Amino acid sequence: MSAFAGVAEKAGYELVVPPMFEDLGVFLRIGESTDVVTKEMYDFEDKAGRRVALRPEHTAGVCRAFVQHRPLLPWKVWYAGSNFRYEKPQAGRFRQFDQVGVEALGSSDPLLDVEVVALAADFYASLGLRDVSLVVNSLGDAADRESYVGALREYFTARVGELSEESRANIERNPLRILDSKREADAAAISDAPSMTAHLGAEARDHFAAFTAGLRALGVAHTVDDRLVRGLDYYVRTTFEFRSTALDASQNAVGGGGRYDGLVENLGGPPTPGIGFALGVDRILLACDAEGVFPADPPVVEVFVVDVTGGQEALALTRELREAGWGCDRAFDARSMKSQMKSADRSGARLAVIVGPDEVTSGTVVLRNLVDSGQETVSRAELVSRLGAIRQRETEQR
Numbered sequence: 001m002s003a004f005a006g007v008a009e010k011a012g013y014e015l016v017v018p019p020m021f022e023d024l025g026v027f028l029r030i031g032e033s034t035d036v037v038t039k040e041m042y043d044f045e046d047k048a049g050r051r052v053a054l055r056p057e058h059t060a061g062v063c064r065a066f067v068q069h070r071p072l073l074p075w076k077v078w079y080a081g082s083n084f085r086y087e088k089p090q091a092g093r094f095r096q097f098d099q100v101g102v103e104a105l106g107s108s109d110p111l112l113d114v115e116v117v118a119l120a121a122d123f124y125a126s127l128g129l130r131d132v133s134l135v136v137n138s139l140g141d142a143a144d145r146e147s148y149v150g151a152l153r154e155y156f157t158a159r160v161g162e163l164s165e166e167s168r169a170n171i172e173r174n175p176l177r178i179l180d181s182k183r184e185a186d187a188a189a190i191s192d193a194p195s196m197t198a199h200l201g202a203e204a205r206d207h208f209a210a211f212t213a214g215l216r217a218l219g220v221a222h223t224v225d226d227r228l229v230r231g232l233d234y235y236v237r238t239t240f241e242f243r244s245t246a247l248d249a250s251q252n253a254v255g256g257g258g259r260y261d262g263l264v265e266n267l268g269g270p271p272t273p274g275i276g277f278a279l280g281v282d283r284i285l286l287a288c289d290a291e292g293v294f295p296a297d298p299p300v301v302e303v304f305v306v307d308v309t310g311g312q313e314a315l316a317l318t319r320e321l322r323e324a325g326w327g328c329d330r331a332f333d334a335r336s337m338k339s340q341m342k343s344a345d346r347s348g349a350r351l352a353v354i355v356g357p358d359e360v361t362s363g364t365v366v367l368r369n370l371v372d373s374g375q376e377t378v379s380r381a382e383l384v385s386r387l388g389a390i391r392q393r394e395t396e397q398r
């Protein structure tokens, strides 16, 4: 999250924190024929009988906040937080998942689309991900989209016998969703389906051309896929998706977004264009694992105190060492020396401070190097400065 905050804030986006749940009506604007609304909403009645829902995404809530508070335009915001969708949980698909994202309201300049998409691409790159590809498309303006939906409905009706049951149900409801079907049974009919490009009006076409030219000018690699559709219904013009080739194809979308120029108006605000994206944090982490991007964290515990006098000595020693800036842990329940040494190894610490009855009598401790097994007896009073000298030597050797 802090990595994303850095990228977004440097580009002039300020943090917004929309509520975790809102009036159900806000989320119905995502599209009454989308799965997110019809099947996946966590909605319920509150004590006053109001119909509310846990947010399935952030965009609708951000636009509702805009309508309510009317900040100055352009309003560029970023967010990070959990979302809830009642989906069938599986690898990379969860009922609670996290997103980071941005929304930019108040401009239909295609160069804003370029800025937004480049920001996401830069974020993936800043994490060290290499196997992320970008697919872009234009869904046209509302009228273009309507004409395309009509053409698709006609086409799929003619080939209804070749469609899966789920896709057949979508012919009337939302034929765009059929294009997004991953079901084998639908593949042939989808591959011959009409393309959006022929239905784009002149304005949407110019907008898309300026957008892709901007991506090329910035060197943001992308492919155009005129069948790219998204699971939410508010999109017009630019849509895009980032896919990780390191993940299983069914859950490889690590982020996506697009323009939603009618959404603010739909929520009762003035006509206000908008564009944004959300990136799936859980899937990004899976992609990082698959690409081996993150090196293992160095162990936080550096010193492990082994106390065979009953535990009181370790109480004082761990506090003293933590105050001196050392990552320090200990065992409890007065366990045997052997068992405590095992815990010391497991903790990842490179040093053990061992104290038994003899050491207490002589005011010393045994300092053991857990890497090379060398050990020395050190005066208890000088322990912190001796550890400091070891740290200094290690830093110089690096």
Ligand code: HAM
Binding pocket: 056, 057, 058, 059, 085, 087, 092, 093, 094, 095, 096, 097, 098, 099, 101, 102, 103, 230, 231, 232, 253, 254, 255, 256, 257, 258, 259, 260, 275, 276, 277, 278, 279, 280, 281, 282, 283
């Ligand atoms: P979305 O495509 O529904 O778009 O979600 C964006 C990303 O969230 C996906 O690409 C995926 O990485 C992640 N995601 C979605 N559902 C799940 C899930 N069940 N489990 C794990 N990860 C998931 C939106 O949410 C739009 N609000 C994006 C947007 C912002 N459009 C304009 N502005």
